[in-house]
Amino acid sequence: MSGTELELITEAFKSNWVAPLGPHVDAFERELASYVGVKGAAALSSGTAAIHLALRLLDVGPGDVVFCSTLTFIASANPILYQGAKPVFIDSEPTSWNMSPAALERAFIDAQKTGTMPKGVVIVDIYGQSADMAPLLSICNRYGVPVIEDAAESLGATYQGKPSGTLGGIGVYSFNGNKIITTAGGGMLVSNNPEALEKVRFWSTQSRDPARHYQHSEVGYNYRLSNVLAAIGRGQLRVLEERVKARRAIFERYAEAFSNTDGFDFMPEAPFGTSTRWLTTLTVSPERCGLTAAQLLDVLSVQHIEARPVWKPLHLQPLFNGYNYYPHDLNNSVSDSLFERGLCLPSGSSLTEGEQNRVIECIKTALRFPYRGR
Numbered sequence: 001m002s003g004t005e006l007e008l009i010t011e012a013f014k015s016n017w018v019a020p021l022g023p024h025v026d027a028f029e030r031e032l033a034s035y036v037g038v039k040g041a042a043a044l045s046s047g048t049a050a051i052h053l054a055l056r057l058l059d060v061g062p063g064d065v066v067f068c069s070t071l072t073f074i075a076s077a078n079p080i081l082y083q084g085a086k087p088v089f090i091d092s093e094p095t096s097w098n099m100s101p102a103a104l105e106r107a108f109i110d111a112q113k114t115g116t117m118p119k120g121v122v123i124v125d126i127y128g129q130s131a132d133m134a135p136l137l138s139i140c141n142r143y144g145v146p147v148i149e150d151a152a153e154s155l156g157a158t159y160q161g162k163p164s165g166t167l168g169g170i171g172v173y174s175f176n177g178n179k180i181i182t183t184a185g186g187g188m189l190v191s192n193n194p195e196a197l198e199k200v201r202f203w204s205t206q207s208r209d210p211a212r213h214y215q216h217s218e219v220g221y222n223y224r225l226s227n228v229l230a231a232i233g234r235g236q237l238r239v240l241e242e243r244v245k246a247r248r249a250i251f252e253r254y255a256e257a258f259s260n261t262d263g264f265d266f267m268p269e270a271p272f273g274t275s276t277r278w279l280t281t282l283t284v285s286p287e288r289c290g291l292t293a294a295q296l297l298d299v300l301s302v303q304h305i306e307a308r309p310v311w312k313p314l315h316l317q318p319l320f321n322g323y324n325y326y327p328h329d330l331n332n333s334v335s336d337s338l339f340e341r342g343l344c345l346p347s348g349s350s351l352t353e354g355e356q357n358r359v360i361e362c363i364k365t366a367l368r369f370p371y372r373g374r
């Protein structure tokens, strides 16, 4: 927290606008929309809720197909199942670790042949970096299929100068506790279509029809963000740019510390945009550095340092057994190898230099003595 959140929460308490809704919700929506340069935003209880309602906007229903990035957190695809639809997973490309245009194109060619065109494509901007949206959007536009941009991990990043989350027709952000800014829990759906946003607000408040009595003609959800959490979000938004700078500085220190370490390859920053470096991630090649990513995780864990593997691709998840998957090229699944070799290092905006040095030293010691380190 930056400090101003408490003032804003106090304001919410004093005015007795705690829940549901209230002036902070409206202001948070306006401020976020203006920050990323879209016409409007709907504040929701989570990023997952935002993806769910985005799918409803695309009229995704039972039996429909939705294409989705495979290298992501499960929340990108769970809502596809909520709607009774079928996900088809698309691999990453090596430049940004995000959706591969080549794999997407092949998925569309097959879908056209088999008459199973998707109702939408969920393109994820992973680990603070935008996907290569221009070629991806051009493919989707050619097939006339709308895009949901899941920028839950990438608020503050840009693609060709434009904010991540604003390139697809519908954008999604998350303010979950681990995100670059947080409301404890929360999400936002952004769009340039005011009617779509009205519909999202309607569904997220139990689809209450405009009548004095409680009348409902459509399924709805309790998905709105509370006024107190929106107050936190407003305070956090003010320090978003500082947070991005802090995360990028953390990345720079790791990259500098391991610049001569053979076998450590940091997630590249693709030339088409600016990454927030939400998490510092790298791949570890044991044949060059003597340790696997899993062994390094163990070494760090023994020292009470919490690091994480890279997301296990969704096409490898037991939940999604049996759904189709399109690798980057026929003999090369990029996401499988990122999962096998990937490592996310401690990257919190408040990580001190001393704490970061401890992480670096711990890894360097393990690399010097690979057998003792295990």
Ligand SMILES: Cc1ncc(COP(=O)(O)O)c(C=O)c1O
Residues within 6 Å of the ligand: 045, 046, 047, 048, 049, 072, 073, 075, 076, 124, 150, 152, 153, 173, 174, 175, 176, 185, 186, 187
């Ligand atoms: C890529 C991605 N999509 C969606 C979500 C879901 O957001 P939330 O946790 O706010 O539901 C997350 C994170 O949690 C995420 O990392």
